Amino acid sequence: MIDLGALQSLRAIDEHGSVVAAADALGFTPSAVSQQVKRLEKQAGVELLERVGRGVLLTGAGRRLVDDGARLLADLERVEADLHAYSRTVAGHVRLACFSTAMRGLAAPTTRRLLDAHPDLRVTLSEEEPWDGVDLVARGRVEVAVAHAWGDVALAVPEHVVATELGRDPAHAIVRRDHPLAGRGSVTAADLANEDWVATPPGTICRQWLERMHDGTGRRPRIAHQSREFECHLALVSAGLGTALVPRLGRAPLGDDLVALGVTDPAPTRTVTVLHRRTLAGSPAVAAVVDELRRSWAAAA
Amino acid sequence: MIDLGALQSLRAIDEHGSVVAAADALGFTPSAVSQQVKRLEKQAGVELLERVGRGVLLTGAGRRLVDDGARLLADLERVEADLHAYSRTVAGHVRLACFSTAMRGLAAPTTRRLLDAHPDLRVTLSEEEPWDGVDLVARGRVEVAVAHAWGDVALAVPEHVVATELGRDPAHAIVRRDHPLAGRGSVTAADLANEDWVATPPGTICRQWLERMHDGTGRRPRIAHQSREFECHLALVSAGLGTALVPRLGRAPLGDDLVALGVTDPAPTRTVTVLHRRTLAGSPAVAAVVDELRRSWAAAA
DNA sequence: ATCGATCATGAAGCGAACCTACATCGTTCC
């Protein structure tokens, strides 16, 4: 790899016109500068200096190297300066992991605003299963994650990760307007014991919550249809094929034929939290992302 | 200044996920990699790694440095590769010094063609007094110069500079169509002994030649008007204010009212040469510039 | 809960890299 110290010396020779002057400017002896260039020539396999008279001149390759290298050295200084300014500027690359509905309902508009407000900020979104969020943050694969936990169960996070609660996101029972319960503003879990359900696949958190909701009734929910996408749930309900339990966050607008019912006893709500490593709290970029997520949540509520 | 070796180590830690794995990949011991990062932290004044569990993770500043540094390291490799390819590609920066008329008549169109043919080539033109050309090349201030010497006097060049003759450029006597000599295809210096001259200022090469042309006649030329610009000479001749001795190279098209007369005994011609350092002959960029100049000259002749 | 394995990092020592001092050679100017 090219030695940047030697490259600086070569540039100084070009700038000051002689090895002596360059050495003088750099605080070295002329011999040192001469040896640096010789080493550079050896590892590059090209002649860089040419003796003419009692001085030296850059060869073609030498000039080329100085021209290109000047940009390189300038870039290096810029990187160094940026690093020093790191704790004062919102810039750099923040990776943000979200579960599906938070991606649609929260992260997408938030990121749009962030990029508009901070031109030097780069945000990369990735959709991840909610239970992976904590791990991704803890292992440093992402800077920020949006995760959720159903009900009151606090999210278990390692000591070096900090979780900020955004708020609670309720799930509503979605029924057709011609459904017997459609007129009620809210219903209890017991009211829904006999529904045919459109559910997410077994093992998903939403599915588990649907089953938990039936714990008090003594029977299992009747799963008539299943789909990963809540958009499909709405379509199935619309077609009169069952009832769906759909989180508010990221839910598409309901058609005129559908009604969302609040559910209580127990209330199916999930707690949405933002996660980041404790040390990254000092990063203005991470702080900006977390702040904007909180602001977006508050604005939507 | 940031140590690029340490930067590579930091990147390896990010890539491989641990100090041990990074050291393994780089052929170092884990201790060495750890110490490199420590040094980097000290000189940057920022924490770059954070211990979590029995491993490490990049801090915010660390990630920033790795992101920015990756581009830097890639640039460095590109520069190195370009240097190795130097002797095979027409690229880089060539500075070309020209005297005024060669700039207009030769260098401008030639450079246009060069840039079109070689997108990675950069050419910088500078107008210089002709007698400076040799010096500029010899001292490495420009890569290529176009110079001229009047008559048969060969240009004196140092041993490490090579001069390539492009050809000879005649000066014509410019007279009005109603001038008594206008009908003759060519005239002798003696024919012109009684003209009123439009000349360049004293000390210029063109002025010297005008005086030399009168050596055989036993008298000095009558300088009626003087101007640095040959464009002005033509205008003055047009206005019937005298006769001008104007080189063919770079001469603007003559109006219908003007006639150019060839001159002999002695013939005022200058030899135009291209100059470059001997070692730069190996540079494809310099070779391309010289070749194209020769081609342009041949095409114009 | 304990032991062993894994990982990062410190201290000590050694080797190589790199700079200084000095000498030499070529060039230029007086």
Added chain:
DNA sequence: GGAACGATGTAGGTTCGCTTCATGATCGAT
């Protein structure tokens, strides 16, 4: 032709950086 100047070799010493070894901390398994 000699003196000054500039570049570059050589020898030597200092410093820097890697390895070895030891320590502390954490995680997983028995």
